[in-house]
Amino acid sequence: MPLVVQKYGGTSVADPERINAVADHIARTRRHGSDVVVVVSAMGKTTDDLIRLASDINDVPPGREMDMLITAGERIAMSALAMAVTAKGVPAASFTGSQAGIISDTVHTKAKILEVRGDRLRQALAEGKVPIVGGAQGVSTGNDVTFLGRGGSDTTAVALAAALGADECEIYTDVTGVFTADPRLVPGARRLAKVSFEEMLEMCASGCPKPEMRSVEFARNHHVPLHVRSSFTWEPGTWVKEEDPSMEQAIISAVVHDTGEAKVTVTHVPDHPGIAARLFRSLADEHVNVDMIVQNVSLDGTTDISFTVPVADLVVGMEVCRAHAAEIGAADVLADSDIAKVSLIGAGMKTHPGIAATMFETLASEGVNIDMISTSPIRISCVVKADKVEQAVQALHDAFKLAG
Numbered sequence: 001m002p003l004v005v006q007k008y009g010g011t012s013v014a015d016p017e018r019i020n021a022v023a024d025h026i027a028r029t030r031r032h033g034s035d036v037v038v039v040v041s042a043m044g045k046t047t048d049d050l051i052r053l054a055s056d057i058n059d060v061p062p063g064r065e066m067d068m069l070i071t072a073g074e075r076i077a078m079s080a081l082a083m084a085v086t087a088k089g090v091p092a093a094s095f096t097g098s099q100a101g102i103i104s105d106t107v108h109t110k111a112k113i114l115e116v117r118g119d120r121l122r123q124a125l126a127e128g129k130v131p132i133v134g135g136a137q138g139v140s141t142g143n144d145v146t147f148l149g150r151g152g153s154d155t156t157a158v159a160l161a162a163a164l165g166a167d168e169c170e171i172y173t174d175v176t177g178v179f180t181a182d183p184r185l186v187p188g189a190r191r192l193a194k195v196s197f198e199e200m201l202e203m204c205a206s207g208c209p210k211p212e213m214r215s216v217e218f219a220r221n222h223h224v225p226l227h228v229r230s231s232f233t234w235e236p237g238t239w240v241k242e243e244d245p246s247m248e249q250a251i252i253s254a255v256v257h258d259t260g261e262a263k264v265t266v267t268h269v270p271d272h273p274g275i276a277a278r279l280f281r282s283l284a285d286e287h288v289n290v291d292m293i294v295q296n297v298s299l300d301g302t303t304d305i306s307f308t309v310p311v312a313d314l315v316v317g318m319e320v321c322r323a324h325a326a327e328i329g330a331a332d333v334l335a336d337s338d339i340a341k342v343s344l345i346g347a348g349m350k351t352h353p354g355i356a357a358t359m360f361e362t363l364a365s366e367g368v369n370i371d372m373i374s375t376s377p378i379r380i381s382c383v384v385k386a387d388k389v390e391q392a393v394q395a396l397h398d399a400f401k402l403a404g
């Protein structure tokens, strides 16, 4: 019998009606002759509420207790869903991450999966039951409950699909798939029927909010096909899987934007070996996640270095740069959080010259100034002013005829 892992996000199980609709779909999948393993997120905004509860009580909640608290959200959802599925006449049993045999490291609030045993899930399947697993959780090598981090339920689902040898992993959410652009900015954006792992990873890194990047990496490494689709309409969504080498790739698949980054500029640093090394080592030591880096040509023996960081890392990033400014001989450290990153992604651009030129011409004709540029073999990203991002995304979507 084919085996499918189905992951349901928080909006998919937000209230009893939604839980009922999901249970109907699980029962339907079984009737169609598939075995099903379900992974479920906490209902609605439960995770946010629990995090708020913790911060109302303790400014620095102990990680162990934080994980115990947050994972309670998924525990509510999994037992409620198991009750709903049972009510449809399909036997079901809920399992915590620990019971499912998801072994993680000991890093609380963002634990990494080390091993998936899954014995009890196999046993439940053999008994004709639908196992329903709490997402984003495991048990550490030190025997404590761990949380895999925000969005970690996608990773749980992919990890279980890999361990149980599932044929596919369905990620159910409140959108109908992955689009050629954010439909809120581009009403004519089209749902992609298929996207390669490489493209999806570039899209995740460039600001596409779903699916979770870590789960896509896991799926690529373990050859698990993903199907991102809606639990509201149940229509076929977007397949994320290996590139089909027999088919020609789309030149451009999507335009993705990210307004969650800020730019730091360190001015007038001496242009000689070791300066960038020292600066970026210090940033790394403070866990500042650097994305784009641009260094200008030096004319007078000094140069400016600019880089982008997630807005959340800006304060620490600025502190690190200011602390090292004197030592590396920098004149000043400037911050700009009024930026946005616009990226074009497509596997076919590897073999098609002129994509960058068309992108820059399109932005120029819109009067959008490019602040920074970075590329990979299948991506071109430009930093622009935040208030130009909507216009830039729309113009690029048009210029590359992504509406189809």
Ligand code: ASP
Pocket (backbone or CB within 6 Å): 009, 010, 041, 042, 047, 073, 135, 136, 149, 150, 151, 152, 153, 154
């Ligand atoms: N409920 C958790 C969150 O919202 C974990 C997950 O759903 O992936 O981040």
Ligand code: MG
Pocket (backbone or CB within 6 Å): 009, 010, 041, 151, 153
């Ligand atoms: Mg979630």
